[in-house]
Amino acid sequence: xxxxxxxxxxxxxxxxxxxxxxxxxxxxxxxxxxxxxxxxxxxxxxxxxxxxxxxxxxxxxxxxxxxxxxxxxxxxxxxxxxxxxxxxxxxxxxxxxxxxxxxxxxxxxxxxxxxxxxxxxxxxxxxxxxxxxxxxxxxxxxxxxxxxxxxxxxxxxxxxxxxxxxxxxxxxxxxxxxxxxxxx
Numbered sequence: 600x601x602x603x604x605x606x607x608x609x610x611x612x613x614x615x616x617x618x619x620x621x622x623x624x625x626x627x628x629x630x631x632x633x634x635x636x637x638x639x640x641x642x643x644x645x646x647x648x649x650x651x652x653x654x655x656x657x658x659x660x661x662x663x664x665x666x667x668x669x670x671x672x673x674x675x676x677x678x679x680x681x682x683x684x685x686x687x688x689x690x691x692x693x694x695x696x697x698x699x700x701x702x703x704x705x706x707x708x709x710x711x712x713x714x715x716x717x718x719x720x721x722x723x724x725x726x727x728x729x730x731x732x733x734x735x736x737x738x739x740x741x742x743x744x745x746x747x748x749x750x751x752x753x754x755x756x757x758x759x760x761x762x763x764x765x766x767x768x769x770x771x772x773x774x775x776x777x778x779x780x781x782x783x
């Protein structure tokens with residue numbers, strides 16, 4: 600990773616690789632590009648799938664989104680202590696879970712990030728606690744993306760799914776994804 604060089608003065612110096620030549624930099628760049636393009640497409644990858652069940656899964660996702668929105672609005676009408684900010688955070692969390700297949704921890708970080716949604720920590724925590732999502736399914740969808748678009752090995756995908764610098768899924772969710780990665 601680094602190269603030792605002896606200088607004119609007889610001292611040994613360590614020459615490191617430039618950041619753009621490091622593997623983790625390219626993995627991070629690809630992940631950011633994938634997330635950005637997925638956000639820009641608005642989840643259109645799901646509707647363009649060649650699977651015969653794609654219409655059903657899109658319909659199911661739409662039903663889940665609307666039922667989550669109904670749950671958010673019904674819970675806000677039942678519980679007057681839930682502020683508009685908490686409801687907005689829940690709506691955003693539902694979008695991230697359903698359209699971008701993000702993990703619970705990833706959604707929390709996105710909701711609280713200064714570069715993200717900038718919700719207060721309590722609103723973000725309320726959102727991730729109340730969002731209706733199948734985290735195993737989200738991990739599996741992310742794993743499929745890594746396998747098809749980046750040709751990663753199963754172990755590399757598992758590492759990316761559980762990494763704090765990656766997707767932040769739990770070990771159980773990543774294990775589920777790897778076990779079902781090649782199921783039809």
